[in-house]
Amino acid sequence: MVFSSPTFLFGFLPAVLLAHTVLRGAPRNWLLLLASLSFYAWGEGRYIALMLASIVVNHALGLWIQRSRSALALGLAVALNLGALGFYKYSGWLWDNALALCEALGGATAWLGPRPEVVLPLGISFFTFQALSTLVDVRRGDARLSANPLEFGLYIACFPQLIAGPIVRYSDIAQQLVRRSVGVADFADGLRRFAIGLGKKTLLANSLAPLVDEAFALDPAQLTCAAGWLAISAWCLQIYFDFSGYSDMAIGLGRCLGFSYAENFEHPLASRSITEFWRRWHISLSTFFRDYVYIPLGGNRRGKARMYAALVCVFALTGLWHGAAWTFVVFGLYHGAVMLLERAGVGRALSAGPRWLAHVYFFVAVNVGWVFFRADDLPHAGAFLQTLFRVLPSGAELHPARVFLDTERCLALVLGVLCALPWVRWARERGEPSPAVALACDVGVVALIGASLLCAAAGAYDPFIYFRF
């Protein structure tokens, strides 16, 4: 069930919010856990047992670790969680690579057996990382796990952040799992945040998606250079508003339910370097890799060579976390390589130069990375990059940028650029908003709710040319 679907908006959400508001005490948590498991089962019924197993096993291991500080228990937990993630997310990809390797080396392939056709369980990357972070924190003494499996189950499965994050730390919400209160102001703020997220998703990301899909479905050689840049810029905005929209909705819903989730995006597209970008983009993932991979690998403390190696390792894993394909690995490694260059001196040069130049550099650098993220495979990415950096027309171009643009897409691009800038932060730096400004903002939120609901409803619109039975 996605947050912008009619089933969620006009069924699940009002029912859960109403029931959660009415109930008090432990029944609230039971309600929320049941609702979250139903939410998960609705999207991925066949894997509800996996989700329950993840809760039960990780809770038991967590209590064991808490009691004994056992390295064996932690090792077992890491192996089980990463094993499940590896099997469900990467087994097909690993099989493909093994086959390709065997064929390249001229070896036998029969031992590989049939390709594992495993359906990726919804949200497995998120709930696995949440469980792992908790168990590591418990062993480090940074978190104290409740003996109540209900609370741990709710932490793992809580529906607002279940399928698209943010990755929540147990210690951040441990108290809220036991006791939380939701006042009118909290609830209204949560709804405001949810409306902003829903608007980002339905009005901006969904409006840009057709442009991107159309351009990326074409042979890149047939796109003009301008069309290539238009498509990748639109993709940059689409993925930002899609992902940050989901995070906003999760944070907003969390607030309505009494949870305070940390921010996951801080206007990353207004960055001036890739290093700055990763401090603002999917913060909960960056923090996870920093705390549980980069620092344990030595971080900044063991010399430059070790630091660079750790950085490359973190970014390779970051890429792979996003998807089981070489394009994602290259996406991660590319970002790692750019960060190395920035640490090696490019960053200092950018800081010394004019701000606009740094923004131009960032625009090019981040969009080159997005090509790997969005392309079907590496040859497709290579061909798309050639289009982006084609100096002279090849004569094979059939699709100029203007073909992809209508009023709605132009509006979405302009609004997208405007909304990617940190206006609210700039305004707050000038002081609290006046009542008139606050009122205008709320009028805007109400309009956003209306427009978003219209667009969400339009997701169910599917006319045919002839009658379709």
Add this chain to the structure above:
Amino acid sequence: MSTGTPRPARARDFAILAAFALGLGAPLVDLALRSSDARGPARELRSAAKLPSTPQSLEEAVAFPRQFDNWYEDHFGLRDVLLRTHNRAKWLGLGVSPTPKLVLGHSGWVFSSEGFALDDHRGAAPLSPGALEAWRTMLEQRRDWLAQRGVHYVFAIAPYKSQVYNDELEPRFARLGPARNQQLAEFMAGNSSVRIVDLESAVRAARADDKGDDLTYFPYGTHWTDRGAYAGYVELVSALAERFPELTPLPREAFEVRDGPTQGDSWAGRVYLEGLLEQRNLEWRVRTPSARYSGNFREDPQFVSDRADRAGPRALVYHDSFTLPMRPWLAEHFSHLVCDWTHTPIVQRIEAEKPDVLIQIYNGYTLMQLTPHALREEDGGRRAARFDASTQTLWRMEQGREETSLSVNEGAQLARPDGVLELTRESPASLLFLPRLNYPPGANLLVACELEGDEPGKLQVLYCTRRLPRIDRRQYVETQRLGGRERLVLEVPAADFVERMAIWLGPRKGRTRIHALEVRAVAPPH
């Protein structure tokens, strides 16, 4: 926490709560109060999804949420009101179409953009040399096969709306080169003795007679009006007269022109803007018809007519929706006329009807969908021979073993009651999905099926392309099933193919036994 909130802020908080309560709650109230027929997707020309029954098994329980979502998306409260408001805002506010299947031109005219029709219009999706050669081969094979049976063959192409009213389109769709129908007609004229009857110039010329709301194409539809169809009809019959000199097109005076009972081909209802988008529909009827027919010639998939005096040749016409209005006009020229609204000729029908002429007439956009594919009888078994000669088996169904790599969609079931795989089709959209294939670049794919079915029907291999990455009914190769046990080989052009294929056995419910299914790679024939 909220006790310290200033009063105006608290009032705004309550206003936000109220707005959300209204936005999320009103559809629930409407769901309870109003009939679902008013909200459903009938206007969108599709049936509403059915409410799934209570699951009786684990499998049904797993499928239940998706089925419920489908039902709810067709029935949620205020659906029609929300869609009307959304579509009105897009149409009037932004000047864009609410559906990706259309684009809006000047004055709100609509043009089809489905299946990349506008890329074709711009000349940005030309047929490759291999595809042109494949068309030539198929048309010549069909012409020759029919000639052996004494049947004259005519292949005609009608222009689509943007080819006649290109000045009504936005400048961003400016043409770079010829569309596929123009390209094919030119290629055939220079490289083959099969002539394509191109109706474009005649229909473009008819546009000069546009007056007020009497137009050549419907402004809010994608089809030609009866007057546009008449221009195409005159051109087609004139081309037929080269072989059948007794045929002369009916003059305009032979028709009575009057307002039709509906607005004709219009998207107004489908975009929930009926009442806002009005157009005139002038219907042309033969004043004194000589041919007799029954049924609704503008809607029925098949049309059969006979002249009482049995004058004129016998004709079999395979066509798309563009030919519907001209069916009764064509009927005036043939002693016996059968029109089939389908793409692929049916051998049994040809053998049974023994026509003097077989006409295939499609609008030019069809060349974006249709992959040239000769019938088994037309290609003289060459495709099957190429399959047998190929040693590159990409996938083969192992008979007698549990088959896990095949899958079906909701309307179909796979079983193996006596060791032979059996596909049960319970819905018109039942599909059998083949496993993902790794294939050598540049090769074509031959799919061989040995089927045993109860009755004749179609066999389509649907395939994905990078531009159409999901299996749907817009990208396929097709042949006919005769019924009984038979082996059929179809060829998928690999230039566009991406990994996934599915088999569709026609819209009728039924059971088909699959004795063999295999995919091999071959070099393209050209």
